[in-house]
Amino acid sequence: MRVRFMSIIDDDDPLEPTEEECPGPVDLESALLTEKLNNVIAEPPLVLHAGTTLGEAISRMRVASRGCALITEDGRLVGIFTERDVLMRVAGRPIDFEQAAIRDYMTANPVTLPSDSSVAFALNRMLIEGFRHIPLVDEDGGPIAVVSMRQLIEYLGEFFNRDLLTLPPDPRTNFRSREGA
Numbered sequence: 554m555r556v557r558f559m560s561i562i563d564d565d566d567p568l569e570p571t572e573e574e575c576p577g578p579v580d581l582e583s584a585l586l587t588e589k590l591n592n593v594i595a596e597p598p599l600v601l602h603a604g605t606t607l608g609e610a611i612s613r614m615r616v617a618s619r620g621c622a623l624i625t626e627d628g629r630l631v632g633i634f635t636e637r638d639v640l641m642r643v644a645g646r647p648i649d650f651e652q653a654a655i656r657d658y659m660t661a662n663p664v665t666l667p668s669d670s671s672v673a674f675a676l677n678r679m680l681i682e683g684f685r686h687i688p689l690v691d692e693d694g695g696p697i698a699v700v701s702m703r704q705l706i707e708y709l710g711e712f713f714n715r716d717l718l719t720l721p722p723d724p725r726t727n728f729r730s731r732e733g734a
Contacts, residue, residue: 581712590675590689591668593708594698598623598688603631607643607658608650610634621686621699624659629694632659635686665690668697672708675700 599622601610614622614634624632634655642658664682666675668689679687679702689698 581709584712585673585676585709586671588672588708589669590666590672590700591698593672593704594668594689594700595704598696598699600625600696601634601655602626603654603656603659605655606651607648607653607655610655611639611643611650620701620703622655623688623696623699624655625696626656630663630665630688630690630696632656632661633663633686633688633699634659637685663688665694666700667691672705676705679705 599613599617599619601613601622601624603624603626605624610622614620614636621633621635623630624634632655638658638660664678664684665688666678668691670689675687678684685702686699688696689700691697
């Protein structure tokens with residue numbers, strides 16, 4: 554249960570937290586624990602076979618505007634290929650993009666979650682492990698979806714009022730006007 558702090562002694566005390574300074578609705582905490590990832594995911598994953606060439610994989614990621622592709626063999630997830638893999642394993646290396654298979658550059662055996670995991674559990678796992686993407690799989694290890702940190706942040710942002718999202722870092726200070734703009 555979320556506790557809200559409200560001033561009850563002196564309504565004019567500027568240092569006393571007010572309800573407006575406690576961001577988010579009371580039901581945010583409940584939603585984090587009860588909302589399942591399969592209700593947050595909006596688009597199907599980009600799924601490629603492990604034998605797909607590196608050039609084809611990167612091209613399909615670019616065209617689909619995806620930060621990752623799920624890599625399969627025999628219908629089971631065997632890896633994930635992300636933008637980070639491109640930077641750390643591909644960029645600046647003499648690779649024949651039309652011959653090299655994605656299986657040689659993917660992150661093999663990635664951490665996965667079932668699609669009925671809670672948003673809070675996924676966020677925790679991503680923060681602790683340093684992931685930006687986690688594949689969601691079925692009971693047989695087949696890819697269902699991929700959840701990204703961006704999707705989770707957008708989902709959480711829906712709980713907050715637009716006015717709150719545009720507040721300065723210290724809500725008690727006003728924006729300074731820009732000179733010469």
